[in-house]
Amino acid sequence: MNRTITIAEYDRIHINDVLQGIKITQKDILELRNFIDESNGEISSLSEYLKPIRNGVQANNYVGVLQTKSGLTIEILPKISRTHQNHVEVKKLFIRMLRTVKQINGKSFDMSHLSEHKNNVLELFISMFISEVDRILKRGLKSDYITTRSNETFLKGKLLLQQQIQHNSVNKAKFYTEFDEFEVDGAENQIIKTTLTYLLSLSHEAKNQRLIREQLLCFENVNVTYNPPVTFQLISKKRQFSYYERAIKWAEIFLKRKSFTSFKGSSLAFALLFPMEAIFEAYIADKMKRAFPDFKVGTQEQQYFLFDGHGGSKSSYRLRPDIIIRSNHESGNVVIVDTKWKLLKADGPSQSDLYQMYAYFTRYRHHSETVVKVILLYPKSDHYGERVFKSFNFSDNQSDLEAKIEVKYIDLFSNNIESQLQNIVADF
Structure with a gap:
């Protein structure tokens, strides 16, 4: 039975x-409370998710989907505002936003092809x-030489003396050998097949189930792995098989159940959660890069420190604003945006x-950057109301702008x- 509910942060x-x-x-x-308890003591706090x-x-500010072992699937969507409670509309927005994510918690993914027309986030x-x-199937399954140990009726490859004595001391007609065979039953294909098999049991959508069954037919000669962590370590990094990379990353998310988060535990059947910030x-x-194609738009810049004479010291507090927009004009104007x-x-x-924001404004100007303003950008x-905070430095009956912080909204x-x-x- 498909038991799916949708809630907001x-x-x-x-x-x-x-x-x-x-x-x-x-x-x-x-099961949800056991999940919380299992997450306690990890890098995250007890109530992070x-x-x-x-x-x-109660849900926190992680969005995505999780499923309990008892079969309850919970979609957690962004909480936009009181005026937008239409889950269908919010879900489409969530997918549009998610398509722009390139990396979360050190994991890189291409989600630009996510479709906002699906009704179920897990599906x-x-x-x-x-x-x-x-x-992968259109390019062809990876085949490689795989080392195999087997008790054969004829000598093939290298004879393993210790195993030969152990297994064939009575039956002299067999040979316990080690040899290489060129086949598709490698670590990469085992991981793919294991993930497909797992997702077939997880999915409730007829189309996804049909496609998974069709794909499994192509992996008929591939074994399922019952120890994915070990199998992941055996995956080859050869360049000619780089087209496996994205699928392997998704497989790791599904099979290791680590999502884009740091939780561990076995109370949940599945969880794929994203920090909404x-x-x-x-x-x-x-969107900034699209809005200002003729400007330099950078993210997570780490160029300056809060204090001088840092000498590489951690206590100097490196500044890391979310977005920096630099003009290519002679003015060299700079706008700093924190979302x-x-x-x-x-x-x-x-x-x-x-x-x-005050620290960003003053420290960037201290380094001779022409900071026009800094912006705190919130969802509507x-x-x-939107407003501007200003401070001035008064000297010799004149005033110079010391800081200009704007509070702005995006619909x-x-x-x-x-x-x-x-x-x-x-x-x-």
């Missing part, structure tokens, strides 16, 4: 809740893997965010994201 689910016609059982909540609450759990990622396997930043950076995946409330930006909010559901960004950066 920070939504809560409790025992006996009925969501989209699906009843949440005590076993569902127990899910937070335990009375008789239930969407399964179809991505199917597409990668299809690319990273998705928002990647999306805005991609913040928060729905601002009436009290406005946090003090730490403003301190961070109805509770706090993610708009069709003219690039025009919005041009207006936000404005007098550049």
Whole structure:
């Protein structure tokens, strides 16, 4: 039975809740809470992905899909604003944003081909893997020489004396040998077949199931691996088989159950979770590059430190703004943008965010960069208006701009994201 529910960031689910016609059982909540407990003590904190609450759990700011062993699939979508609660619309936006992600937590992926027309997020990622396997099949399955040990009726390859004595001391007509055979049953193909077999049990969509069965026919002469971690280590890095790379990366996500996160454990059947801050930043950076094709748009620059005389010391605090836009004109103007995946409330930006932007403005100007302004960019909010924070340095009856921090919003559901960004950066 397909038990799939869709929630947003920070939504809560409790025992006996009925969501989209699906009843949440005590076993569902127990497995989710066990997942939280297993994640405790890892690099992440206990409640990074899910937070335990009375008789239930609460989602945090990780989005994607997870499935319990009892069969409950939970799609967690971005929480955009109170005015956008249409899950279909939000899901399409989420996929559009996800397509721009190139790397998360050190893992590189090409998700530019994700289709926003699929209704189920889990099936969407399964179809991505199917597409990668299809690319492999069109190029041809990798064949290679594989070392085999076998008790044969004739001498082939190298005779293994110790095994010969152990197995054939009575039957002298056999030879325990080691030899190389050119075949498709290599580590890469075993990983692909194992992943397809696993996803066949995970998928509930008829089309994906049909495609997986068709692909498995091509792996008839390939064995399933029952120890994927060891098999992953045996994968060859030969350049002529680089077309396997994407499929192997997706297979690692599915089989190792590590997702784009750092959790471990066995309470969940599957989890593919993304930090929403990273998705928002990647999306805005991609749109910025399109909005300003004649400018230099960089991301995660690490050029300067918060303090002078760093000498490579960690305590000097390297600055790492999300997006830097540099003009190619003689002015050399610079705009610094930090994306913040928060729905601002009436009290406005946090003090730490403003301190961070003030540091960017002053330190980049200290290094003779012509910083025009720095921008805190949030998804659209109805509770706090756009505004500008300024500070001045007064000396000799004159005032020089010491810092200019702008709080700006982006309407993610708009069709003219690039025009919005041009207006936000404005007098550049």
